[in-house]
Amino acid sequence: MSELREKIVALFERHRVSPGDAFDPEHFLDFLIASPRAGRAVYNQFSGLRRFNRFIDAVQLECAVCFSRKDRDANYSLDKFVDRIEELQRSPRGSLASLRNQIKVGPEVNFVLFVNLILLSALVAIRHNFWGLCFVVGLAVAFNLWYVGLYASGKKYQGRLRQRILSAYGIVDQ
Numbered sequence: 001m002s003e004l005r006e007k008i009v010a011l012f013e014r015h016r017v018s019p020g021d022a023f024d025p026e027h028f029l030d031f032l033i034a035s036p037r038a039g040r041a042v043y044n045q046f047s048g049l050r051r052f053n054r055f056i057d058a059v060q061l062e063c064a065v066c067f068s069r070k071d072r073d074a075n076y077s078l079d080k081f082v083d084r085i086e087e088l089q090r091s092p093r094g095s096l097a098s099l100r101n102q103i104k105v106g107p108e109v110n111f112v113l114f115v116n117l118i119l120l121s122a123l124v125a126i127r128h129n130f131w132g133l134c135f136v137v138g139l140a141v142a143f144n145l146w147y148v149g150l151y152a153s154g155k156k157y158q159g160r161l162r163q164r165i166l167s168a169y170g171i172v173d174q
Contacts, residue, residue, distance in 0.1 A: 004063070005082045011062060015055040025078040029055075040075050059085070060161055064168035066095040066102070092169040099165070103158055107151045115143060 013019045016032050023031035030036035032055060033048045042048040060066055065088035076084060088095050119140040126132035166173060 002082070004085060005078070007062065008059065008078070008082055008085070011055065011058050015051055015058065017051070027075060028078045028081070029075060043075075057157060061164055063089065064092070064095070064165045065089060066099040066161060066165065068098040068101070071098075092165055092171060095165050096162070096171075099158065099162055107147075107154075112144070112147055116140065119143070 012028065012032070017034040021031070021034075027036075027039055029052060030039065030041045032042050032051045033045060036042065038044075042052045056067060056072060063085050065085055067084075067088070071084060119136055122136045123133065123140075126136065165171070
């Protein structure tokens with residue numbers, strides 16, 4: 001087993017619900033969750049997607065690569081996943097381009113606006129109920145603070161990943 005493959009399997013085991021259980025290398029990503037019942041099972045659960053994203057983020061930092069949106073949507077076998085990482089390591093400029101695209105896309109503002117519009121509608125509907133107003137305002141503040149925190153941690157991660165890629169390949173900061 002290659003050193004990179006061993007590293008990927010170790011990261012995979014750290015992010016699984018059931019570390020050490022047997023898994024099918026042909027659709028190993030599904031085995032991030034316990035007992036996947038069908039192909040692409042990890043993509044069909046919120047908890048599976050969170051686990052998948054944490055695993056991908058860890059792989060990117062560890063291997064100094066950045067997967068494209070297409071790579072994240074692909075359901076690679078273990079060997080193809082390792083091959084894709086090796087391919088990205090041979091071409092760090094591709095990783096930097098994928099990272100620039102992720103940064104350019106930015107946060108999902110439409111989602112925040114939609115939720116805030118719903119909360120504003122609730123405020124108008126219960127404008128005569130003091131405790132209801134307090135609850136909805138608190139909910140709005142909590143949601144917006146949560147989203148700002150999520151955005152800030154994403155930016156911090158993107159900065160760390162960019163620095164990791166630049167330093168791993170000796171690329172001068174552009």
